[in-house]
Amino acid sequence: MYIMKIGAHVSTAGGVHNAVQNALAIEAECIQIFASSPRAWAFKSQDSGSVDKFLNQINNTPVFLHGSYLINLGGDSQLLQKSITSLVEHMHAASRLKAKGVIFHCGSHKGAGFEAIFEQAVNCLETVLEQTPNETLLIIENSAGAGGQIGSTLAEIGQLISKIDNPRLNVCIDTQHTIASGYDISKPETLESFADEFEHEIGINRLVAVHANDSKTELGSGKDRHENIGYGYIGDNGFRNILRHELFTNIPFILEVPGIEGNGPDLANINRLKKIREEFSLPE
Numbered sequence: 001m002y003i004m005k006i007g008a009h010v011s012t013a014g015g016v017h018n019a020v021q022n023a024l025a026i027e028a029e030c031i032q033i034f035a036s037s038p039r040a041w042a043f044k045s046q047d048s049g050s051v052d053k054f055l056n057q058i059n060n061t062p063v064f065l066h067g068s069y070l071i072n073l074g075g076d077s078q079l080l081q082k083s084i085t086s087l088v089e090h091m092h093a094a095s096r097l098k099a100k101g102v103i104f105h106c107g108s109h110k111g112a113g114f115e116a117i118f119e120q121a122v123n124c125l126e127t128v129l130e131q132t133p134n135e136t137l138l139i140i141e142n143s144a145g146a147g148g149q150i151g152s153t154l155a156e157i158g159q160l161i162s163k164i165d166n167p168r169l170n171v172c173i174d175t176q177h178t179i180a181s182g183y184d185i186s187k188p189e190t191l192e193s194f195a196d197e198f199e200h201e202i203g204i205n206r207l208v209a210v211h212a213n214d215s216k217t218e219l220g221s222g223k224d225r226h227e228n229i230g231y232g233y234i235g236d237n238g239f240r241n242i243l244r245h246e247l248f249t250n251i252p253f254i255l256e257v258p259g260i261e262g263n264g265p266d267l268a269n270i271n272r273l274k275k276i277r278e279e280f281s282l283p284e
Helices: 018-025 048-058 077-096 114-130 154-164 175-180 188-201 235-243 267-279
Strands: 006-009 031-034 063-066 101-104 137-141 169-174 207-212 253-255
Touching: 006 267, 018 031, 018 048, 063 077, 077 101, 077 114, 101 207, 114 137, 114 154, 137 154, 137 207, 154 169, 154 188, 169 175, 175 207, 188 235, 235 267, 253 267
Parallel strands: 006 031, 006 253, 031 063, 063 101, 101 137, 137 169, 169 207, 207 253
Antiparallel strands: none
């Protein structure tokens, strides 16, 4: 049986328990949340009462946390330590919320080159894994490719995973970032090439989540610009090709789109992707 859940990033404003109702309102089958402000180093723990309500209501819905936008595996020693601390805090929060893991951006080498920051990135990720619960996954998200971003190629992500060799280190593919970094996953033949490269460089078993976003910018733009499903350079046909490819079997799809009204992921976008899923008789 082909099982693919379609959901979204949802707000936790007013307490993490509110994420459940926000998910229900848009009929999300899986969710991603922020455990704390993604634009600040200071980590604000969730109220225990709110956490208990969340756990009582979430049932079997797959949950992922998104890490801070400030994390940078290519930074100086002070920035690296802050990144380690932030990731460790988020991983413990994920464990507390029974989330599958923490999805994060690797940051930028700022022109120094991937090879120059490789060892410190490895040491950073190994430290985080050593200091966090064994059931919680650490999930690298591929980047759009601008400004020396780390992880814009499958080869870079694969090198990190191969060196660290820990089954808890996994991958989230953002469809918009993938297009922006030069991989055309909207067409069957080039999607197949991408899947082959993913298997060779990383391994299909490492893929645990997809950020399903259309792209405002063209192939190879290097720009992180999300668009609503069907309105961008991937388009409905592109998502048809993506959803029916075996690389994405059983993988939760999490929308991070701007929304029809500009308020973030909404029912209209989720239903658009579900409609495509239904064309291939792919039950939730």
